Amino acid sequence: VTEEDEVRRAIAGDRDAFAALVRRHADRVHDVARRMLRDAHEAEDVVQQAFWNAWRAMARFDPSRPFRHWILRIATNLCRNRWEARRRKPATALDPEAEDPPARGEAPGSTGSDAACVRAALETLPEVYRLAAVLRYVHDLPLEAIAEVTGEPLGTVKVHLHRARSLLRRVLEAGETRPGPGGTTGESGAP
Amino acid sequence: VSDTLPPPSGARAEPPVPDEALEALAAGELPAAEAAPLRARVAADPALAGRLARALLVEEALRSLRVEPAPQGVVARVLLGLPRPVPASRRVLLGRFAAAAASFALAALSLAEAAPALAAEAPALRLAEAVAPAAALARRVGSPETLSAVPDVAGLPGAAWAALGAALLAAGPLLARRWRRAPSPGRPS
Numbered sequence: 583v584t585e586e587d588e589v590r591r592a593i594a595g596d597r598d599a600f601a602a603l604v605r606r607h608a609d610r611v612h613d614v615a616r617r618m619l620r621d622a623h624e625a626e627d628v629v630q631q632a633f634w635n636a637w638r639a640m641a642r643f644d645p646s647r648p649f650r651h652w653i654l655r656i657a658t659n660l661c662r663n664r665w666e667a668r669r670r671k672p673a674t675a676l677d678p679e680a681e682d683p684p685a686r687g688e689a690p691g692s693t694g695s696d697a698a699c700v701r702a703a704l705e706t707l708p709e710v711y712r713l714a715a716v717l718r719y720v721h722d723l724p725l726e727a728i729a730e731v732t733g734e735p736l737g738t739v740k741v742h743l744h745r746a747r748s749l750l751r752r753v754l755e756a757g758e759t760r761p762g763p764g765g766t767t768g769e770s771g772a773p
Numbered sequence: 774v775s776d777t778l779p780p781p782s783g784a785r786a787e788p789p790v791p792d793e794a795l796e797a798l799a800a801g802e803l804p805a806a807e808a809a810p811l812r813a814r815v816a817a818d819p820a821l822a823g824r825l826a827r828a829l830l831v832e833e834a835l836r837s838l839r840v841e842p843a844p845q846g847v848v849a850r851v852l853l854g855l856p857r858p859v860p861a862s863r864r865v866l867l868g869r870f871a872a873a874a875a876s877f878a879l880a881a882l883s884l885a886e887a888a889p890a891l892a893a894e895a896p897a898l899r900l901a902e903a904v905a906p907a908a909a910l911a912r913r914v915g916s917p918e919t920l921s922a923v924p925d926v927a928g929l930p931g932a933a934w935a936a937l938g939a940a941l942l943a944a945g946p947l948l949a950r951r952w953r954r955a956p957s958p959g960r961p962s
Binding site for chain 1: 828
């Protein structure tokens with residue numbers, strides 16, 4: 583059974599077909615949400631909400647488009663809503679909803695080759711740059727697909743990716759873990 | 774950076790290579806027509822080659838990242854909470870109901886436009902504004918003066934008909950949600 587078949591059946595209201603789509607894409611949606619929100623619990627909430635929203639809107643989905651881009655766009659928008667909510671609600675040290683600390687296998691060093699270092703460095707990026715980098719490198723999306731997922735023009739995607747690479751290069755070369763210029767909403771979660 | 778230094782005597786000055794171009798080259802995103810001359814420049818310039826090497830390191834590091842699996846149980850929780858679908862027959866019914874409600878409200882507004890001389894029931898219109906967001910639409914379609922001049926139809930003041938139509942429009946989505954929540958025989962929960 584191909585994904586196209588599952589999508590068509592899900593559009594027709596087939597719950598089992600949609601369940602297959604959930605199984606197929608849950609890891610990716612969770613990965614994006616986890617990297618964007620840096621909070622495992624919130625990421626799970628986003629995964630649930632994203633698929634529920636998709637299920638409700640399946641009748642409006644264009645089957646000629648990739649389902650993956652659509653579900654990632656829904657999840658990305660949910661993550662953005664949560665960023666906004668965080669901006670409005672400053673986190674405190676005891677806030678149970680504060681972000682997880684950035685992953686730190688070991689401090690980013692000059693080699694920059696260790697996956698844990700890169701992951702930690704990636705988490706220091708401002709959200710918009712992080713999103714572009716995550717979609718490009720972790721999820722291997724072409725630039726046009728990133729534009730579709732983020733709802734941004736292609737030129738903006740390129741700029742965000744360039745800034746993400748520049749900041750990462752600086753972080754990896756300097757062995758820093760501080761957030762880059764522009765800041766992230768989750769600075770409070772970092773030590 | 775050597776690509777910003779003056780070129781050797783007799784050589785044509787070339788513009789400096791921005792980081793974006795080197796990153797795009799490292800990422801394989803540069804069109805072939807631009808990549809070839811840039812590679813030639815990199816080959817002739819050790820400083821450029823160093824910058825490209827750093828860009829390649831970042832590129833390689835980023836490409837080493839993998840999608841991490843979702844925790845166990847996430848898929849099950851998603852499926853457990855999946856709302857029941859609205860059967861196609863109900864969707865058609867809801868669509869017809871919404872269309873009928875909209876037609877009703879628009880007909881009432883048309884009456885308001887057609888018979889401006891007759892008296893109106895302003896309180897009813899205010900009620901419509903209070904209970905129905907669709908009254909905003911009514912305000913856009915007709916001015917308050919014309920809306921307040923709706924004729925009496927079937928014993929009811931015209932503005933009351935408008936209010937009824939607007940209320941129907943507002944109630945449509947609520948009824949739709951209620952229908953959606955209703956158990957659907959033959960569907961697994």
